[in-house]
Amino acid sequence: MTTTREQTAESADFDRWYRQRHGYPPFPWQSALAARVAAGDWPEALSAPTGCGKTAIVDVWLWARLRGHGVVPRRLVYVIDRRLVVDGVGDYVERLIDSLPVSDRPGLARLRGGITIDEDWLADPRRPAVLVSTIDQVGSRLLFSGYGVSPRSAPIHAGLLGNDVLFVLDEVHLAQPFLRTLAHIQALRGEAITLPWRVLVMSATWTGERTHGLTDADLAHPVLASRLRGAKPARLVKLRKDARRERALVTEARAMRAAGAGVIGVVCNQVARARAVFEALHAEDEAVLLTGRVRPGDRAALLETTLPRIAVGRREAGRAPLYVVATQTIEVGADLDLDALVTECAPLSALRQRAGRLNRVGALGSAPMAIVHRLDKHDPVYGPAVDDAWRWLSKVASGKPKHVDFGLVTMAALMDAEPPPEESAPASPLLLDAHVEMLSRTGIPHGVEVAPWLHGWERGTPDVYLCWRAELADPDPSAALRLAPPIRHELLAVPLHALRRWNADIADVEGTVSAQHPRDTERWGRPLWRWDGETVSRVSITEVRVGDTLVLSPEVGGCDRYGWAPDSSATVVDLGDGERRVRLHPKVHPELAEEILALLDAETTTTEQWRALARRAGLQRPGRVLAHARGCVVLAESAWSSDGAFRPVALADHSGTVGARAEAFARGVGLDGELVDVLRRAGCGHDLGKADPRWQAVVGGDIDTPLAKGPGGDHGWLTLPRGWRHEMASAARQREPLLRHLVGAHHGHGRPLLPCAPDPALWHRLDDWPEVFATLQRRFGPWGLAYLEALLRLADWSVSEEEQRCD
Structure with a gap:
C-alpha cells in the first residue's frame, strides 16, 4: 500500500495520541492501520500473531472517531468466544477510557451472560460505546432473541446492534458460523437507514486482498522481534490407549518444574479434566485453576491475588513457582506470560493460541512445551481435527525426542513449507428473510433457537446462567428476588445439558458439542427459580430454556472459588450483595440474624433502623429500603427519589x-x-x-x-x-x-x-x-x-x- 504525505501525518498524530494513553509508542502496523482508517480505507481483516497488540483496534477506532476521520461507526462490538477473556479485554478498554478527558469517553459494556448490569450504553444512542461480548450474548441480541433480555426490550438491542456498528471478531477461526450470519444480515439490512455497519475479522493466519498485517518494519521492531523470533520447542508426548490423560499432564508439568521452570501452564480441553489436574498438582504445590466457567465476582478475587504473578510485565519483580491449570479460555486475549506449557493436543489453530501465552514478550531465549495426545475414536470437543493436527505435527517434527518449534516465525515457515490440513468450520444454516421476519416478531413466542446461526449445527446447547441465593430457604422467595434480582458478578454460565446432568464433563467453549445425556432430576428436589429481567417464576428442570437466569439454593453445591464444580456438595458462597445494595435476611447475614428477626417481629420499624443494619452489613451509604415478608433490601443512596410514588x-x-x-x-x-x-x-x-x-x-x-x-x-x-x-x-x-x-x-x-x-x-x-x-x-x-x-x-x-x- 502506497503511503501518502497525509497518511504519514495521520500516523504521527496517532502515535502521539497512543503514547499519551499508554506511555509507549504503537507498533508500526498499528500506526499504519490508523492512517489507513483515517483515509477511509477500512480493511476487512487484521492478520497479526498473538502478542502483537491486536486489541489496539479499539484505540484506532476511538482515535478515528475523536478526530472525525470519515464514516466511523458509533459503536464497536469486540466479540470473543471466551468468557474469561471478555473481562480481560473489558479491563483494557476501561483503562483506555479512563485515560481520556471525560468529554471524550465512550460507554463500555461487558456482555458475558445473564442479566447484565452494563446497560449505560443504552442510555444515549448518540454516545459512542465499546461492547465486549461473547458470540452468544451479542449474536442472540442481534437476532431479536437476546439471552437474558425480555421480549419487550429485544427490539432495542437488535436495533442498536444492527446499525452504526463495527463488529470485530477476534480469532475468527472460533467464529465461522457467526461470521456467515453477519454476512447474511448485511444482505438483509436494507438501505432505508444508511448508517454504517461493518465487520472486521482478526486472526493470526487470515489472508486476502483487504487484509492488514505486519510488515518488515514490525519484524525489525526491537520489541516485536523478540516476541516473533523466540523459540518454543514443543515435545510430542504420545500416550498408550489405556493411559490416563490427567496423570500424563500432571507428570509432564512436574517434569517441567524439575527442569527449573517457574510459572507452568497446563491447558486441558475439558473443564472436568482441568479440575482433576488442578487438584492433583494443588495437593503438593501451589496451583491456580482458570476457566471461563466462573462467576465474575470469584474471578476478580482470584485474579487479584494471582495475576500479579503471571501477567505480562511482572517478571522483573520476581515470580514464585506456580502451576496455572486452564481450559481453552486461555487461548484468546488472556494477558498471561508463562515460563513453560503442557497442553492436550488440539487443532493447530488452538495450539498456536495456547503457545501464544508462553514467553509472551520474548523475555526468555527459549521456553519449552509438551503436547500430550492419546489416539481416540472421537474427541468430544474438537472431533477429528485433533488427530489431524497430531499427524501433521508428527510429520514436521524433528529431533529425538520429536519436537516442533511453535515460535511465531519458525511456525509460519513450517506451515508455508508443509501446509497443515484445513480445519473445517461447523456447518451452519443460512439466515433467510423468512427467519428474520419470524425472529423480529418479538410479541409472538416462536420457539426458534438461534444457536445454529451463532455456532453451527455441530455445536451443542448454549448456556444458562446460575446464581446461588440464601433467600431460597424461604417458602416463597419471589419477592426477595424481585427486589434484589441477579446481577452479573454472581452469575455462572454452564451449558444447559450440564445443568440437566449435573456431573456432565463439559468443555469451555461457547455452545460446545456434547453427547446427549439422560437428565438427572434427583438433585432438583429443591426449588429452581427463573428471573427473566422482569418477573420471577418457579420452574422445573424440564422447563428451563437456553439463556435463562436461574436461582438455586447454596446448599445444592456445584460451585467453588474456582467456578463450576459439579462434584462439590459444599455450600456455595452467596455473592448477591454488592456496592449498590445489601440484602438484610437472616440466611444472607447470619451474623445479624438476631437483629434482623427482631425488626421483623417488631410492630413498628423505621427506615433508619434498617439503614443502620445495612451499614453493619457493609453498605457505605444506605438509601432506599425495600421491605418484604422475610427481610428487606437496602439500596445505596442515589439521586433517585426515595419514596414509592412517581413525582407528578x-x-x-x-x-x-x-x-x-x-x-x-x-x-x-x-x-x-x-x-x-x-x-x-x-x-x-x-x-x-x-x-x-x-x-x-x-x-x-x-x-x-x-x-x-x-x-x-x-x-x-x-x-x-x-x-x-x-x-x-x-x-x-x-x-x-x-x-x-x-x-x-x-x-x-x-x-x-x-x-x-x-x-x-x-x-x-x-x-x-x-x-x-x-x-x-x-x-x-x-x-x-x-x-x-x-x-x-x-x-x-x-x-x-x-x-x-x-x-
Whole structure:
C-alpha cells in the first residue's frame, strides 16, 4: 500500500495520541492501520500473531472517531468466544477510557451472560460505546432473541446492534458460523437507514486482498522481534490407549518444574479434566485453576491475588513457582506470560493460541512445551481435527525426542513449507428473510433457537446462567428476588445439558458439542427459580430454556472459588450483595440474624433502623429500603427519589421534552430530516392517550392539568376498561403508518400483535396493525424499524429518569 504525505501525518498524530494513553509508542502496523482508517480505507481483516497488540483496534477506532476521520461507526462490538477473556479485554478498554478527558469517553459494556448490569450504553444512542461480548450474548441480541433480555426490550438491542456498528471478531477461526450470519444480515439490512455497519475479522493466519498485517518494519521492531523470533520447542508426548490423560499432564508439568521452570501452564480441553489436574498438582504445590466457567465476582478475587504473578510485565519483580491449570479460555486475549506449557493436543489453530501465552514478550531465549495426545475414536470437543493436527505435527517434527518449534516465525515457515490440513468450520444454516421476519416478531413466542446461526449445527446447547441465593430457604422467595434480582458478578454460565446432568464433563467453549445425556432430576428436589429481567417464576428442570437466569439454593453445591464444580456438595458462597445494595435476611447475614428477626417481629420499624443494619452489613451509604415478608433490601443512596410514588409530571411537559429528546437523538445519529421530524412528532404524541379522564383518575391528575406520571389517585384501575393501554389510545390518534407504529410500540408491544385482551374500541381502530407492521418492516428493514423504535423508547426512558431525580 502506497503511503501518502497525509497518511504519514495521520500516523504521527496517532502515535502521539497512543503514547499519551499508554506511555509507549504503537507498533508500526498499528500506526499504519490508523492512517489507513483515517483515509477511509477500512480493511476487512487484521492478520497479526498473538502478542502483537491486536486489541489496539479499539484505540484506532476511538482515535478515528475523536478526530472525525470519515464514516466511523458509533459503536464497536469486540466479540470473543471466551468468557474469561471478555473481562480481560473489558479491563483494557476501561483503562483506555479512563485515560481520556471525560468529554471524550465512550460507554463500555461487558456482555458475558445473564442479566447484565452494563446497560449505560443504552442510555444515549448518540454516545459512542465499546461492547465486549461473547458470540452468544451479542449474536442472540442481534437476532431479536437476546439471552437474558425480555421480549419487550429485544427490539432495542437488535436495533442498536444492527446499525452504526463495527463488529470485530477476534480469532475468527472460533467464529465461522457467526461470521456467515453477519454476512447474511448485511444482505438483509436494507438501505432505508444508511448508517454504517461493518465487520472486521482478526486472526493470526487470515489472508486476502483487504487484509492488514505486519510488515518488515514490525519484524525489525526491537520489541516485536523478540516476541516473533523466540523459540518454543514443543515435545510430542504420545500416550498408550489405556493411559490416563490427567496423570500424563500432571507428570509432564512436574517434569517441567524439575527442569527449573517457574510459572507452568497446563491447558486441558475439558473443564472436568482441568479440575482433576488442578487438584492433583494443588495437593503438593501451589496451583491456580482458570476457566471461563466462573462467576465474575470469584474471578476478580482470584485474579487479584494471582495475576500479579503471571501477567505480562511482572517478571522483573520476581515470580514464585506456580502451576496455572486452564481450559481453552486461555487461548484468546488472556494477558498471561508463562515460563513453560503442557497442553492436550488440539487443532493447530488452538495450539498456536495456547503457545501464544508462553514467553509472551520474548523475555526468555527459549521456553519449552509438551503436547500430550492419546489416539481416540472421537474427541468430544474438537472431533477429528485433533488427530489431524497430531499427524501433521508428527510429520514436521524433528529431533529425538520429536519436537516442533511453535515460535511465531519458525511456525509460519513450517506451515508455508508443509501446509497443515484445513480445519473445517461447523456447518451452519443460512439466515433467510423468512427467519428474520419470524425472529423480529418479538410479541409472538416462536420457539426458534438461534444457536445454529451463532455456532453451527455441530455445536451443542448454549448456556444458562446460575446464581446461588440464601433467600431460597424461604417458602416463597419471589419477592426477595424481585427486589434484589441477579446481577452479573454472581452469575455462572454452564451449558444447559450440564445443568440437566449435573456431573456432565463439559468443555469451555461457547455452545460446545456434547453427547446427549439422560437428565438427572434427583438433585432438583429443591426449588429452581427463573428471573427473566422482569418477573420471577418457579420452574422445573424440564422447563428451563437456553439463556435463562436461574436461582438455586447454596446448599445444592456445584460451585467453588474456582467456578463450576459439579462434584462439590459444599455450600456455595452467596455473592448477591454488592456496592449498590445489601440484602438484610437472616440466611444472607447470619451474623445479624438476631437483629434482623427482631425488626421483623417488631410492630413498628423505621427506615433508619434498617439503614443502620445495612451499614453493619457493609453498605457505605444506605438509601432506599425495600421491605418484604422475610427481610428487606437496602439500596445505596442515589439521586433517585426515595419514596414509592412517581413525582407528578405534567403531560404537556413530558411529551414536549420527549419529542425534543427524540429529535436530538435522531439528528445526533445522522438520520435524514424526514425521519428526524417523524421521531419528534412521535415523541410529542407518544402519551396522548393519557389525556383520557379515566387515566387521570388513576394517576391523580385532572382534565385541566393532565399528568404523564403522578402519585396516584383514589380510583385505581377500576375506571378503565379491561385491557386498556395508553400507547394504543395514543396510536389511535395518529394517521401516518410509521408515526402510528412508533407511538403504539413505545413500550415494546405491537410486534406484530397488540397486547391480548385489549379494549374493544381501541382494537377496532387498530385492526390493521399486523399488516402495517409487515409493510414497515419491508420499507425500513427489520433492524432499521427496530432502530427507529429504539430512538423513541430511549428518549422516553431518559426523560422519565431525569423527571424522577431529586433536585
